[in-house]
Amino acid sequence: MGKAMDSEVDAAIIGQANILQYLYSSVESIALKCAVELRIPDIIHSHGRPMTLTQIAIEIGSTSPSLNINCLARIMRFLVHKQVFDEMSQSNNGESLYSLNQSSKWLLQDAEQSLVPLVFMRNHPFITSPFQCLSQCVKEGGTAFQKTHGREMFEFASVNPEFNLLFNQGMACTAKITTKAMISEYGGSFDSIGSLVDVGGGTGAAVAEIVKVYPHIEGKKL
Template sequence: MATAASIKVPDNVVEETLEAYAILWNQTFSHIKSMSLKCAVELHIPDAIHRHGMPITISQLLSSLSISQDKSRYLRSIMHVLSQECIFKSHITPSGEETFDLTRVSRLLLSASSFPHKPNTSPFVLLILDHHMVDSHHQLSRWFHELDATITPFAMANGNAVWDLTRELQQFNDLINKAMECDSNFLMNVMASTKEGPFRGIGTLVDVGGGTGLMATALVEAFPGLKCIVFDLPHVIGKTEKKTNMIQFVAGDMFVEVPHADVALLKWILHDWKDEDCVKILQRCKEAIPPKEKGGKVIIIDMVVGLTFNSHTSLQTQFLFDLQMMALCMGKERDESEWRNLFVTAGYKGYKITPYVDHLRSIIEVYP
């Protein structure tokens, strides 16, 4: 009889086990990628490379950031991790010196002072990687055993629901507002440049949950003659300033009543809410707009999961965002059949999806 020591494991089994082990470790350490990205944003590394005007050495980067040279080994490690993820690009010069440069990804992280009139997504990165958000995911396994159906992983981690926390913590509220503003800037750079699409020819528009009004400001600049109403909660509207006579700020509750306009815009709103809440919001919007024949419609900017996207990265990001919304506020990202069910239940007659916004989100035009 063969002993345990004499049993030979086939080479292919050993190789597959080692590969599985490496995959498991890589996944286990993946949070370090995100934390390295947060570090790079907080240190303003993309801006430092941009100011340098050419690929930069670690020593030059440390000097630019006013960081001690004895941290060079550790900064190099962070840059190696982020270069593997295509955030930066590593070069080896003919003399054997390593330098780092920006990529199309890290150019999205440049501040307005470095790259004016271009989208800066750094505030969004800092929001998603803020400890209030990250801590929520430490509660997932405990949340699955939680009997209270109203509590969220976010509330379990932070002692309060997300929108309640924005009222209590000004810093967290500012973080959310800045993230939403930078995202609105990004979207308008994508959409308004063509002067075409669903916003053309609209007389009045109500931006439901419009925050500080940056999306509305970009819309009225891109589409002359358009008048916008920015509609949000009183504590949000109370901190805004009127930026143009083409924009009116109105405080209220979208579950009760939405101001009347030709078109209602819901940008990244419905994924925050459960289906029954979304139906209520859509019904309030339907009451606020005219019939389709007179130009009435609701424009939704949100994800339609799996729609025409062949990219593994895009689809995986949609799935990750779905988990983010679940942990944050029991919201979710929806596929087309789930969207259709909402529209039918809310009493709408038809819809049109344009899946082009940023390879993640779509524009949905819904008709009463």
């Protein structure tokens, strides 16, 4: 009886842990956005070597006379825990040094391949606020985006330049990454192609990457 009770308690704790993990998972994306907005990956990259928290804070260049370094420390500690940055201790005074790793290199704003536009898109209220309407969609039908913004997504983009730019930049950055990978693995498949049409390709980022490597191809987007 005791073992059965212990097993039931363990299962309940695991269930609670799962729910708490789901509840707080949104914090991960928000912390990424914070790091990108502060340009922390770019600051470390430009420095050329690992940096202390104080050095990062100075480079952030806040207009406030009292930049909250404790808040910055908590954000960096969280992102180190999530393996977005690496942390090591200096041998002389034990102060932590922060460096980029294979995850944070994707957050460099001026890199040829970067996920920064997607970070901004996925965390913008244009995209996040419709999720508050999911239960309403179940009860009433329709789409969450339309209920939130009064129009479907692409119709809304046609009358809202800010959202149109945000969405297209977010989609284009992933299109460039996947297209480069596709060219790397299957590049020879494009040798015999004379023209290529990107249907529903937004700004045409995918076909542009292909034409860049294979200039003999006439690329179009629809």
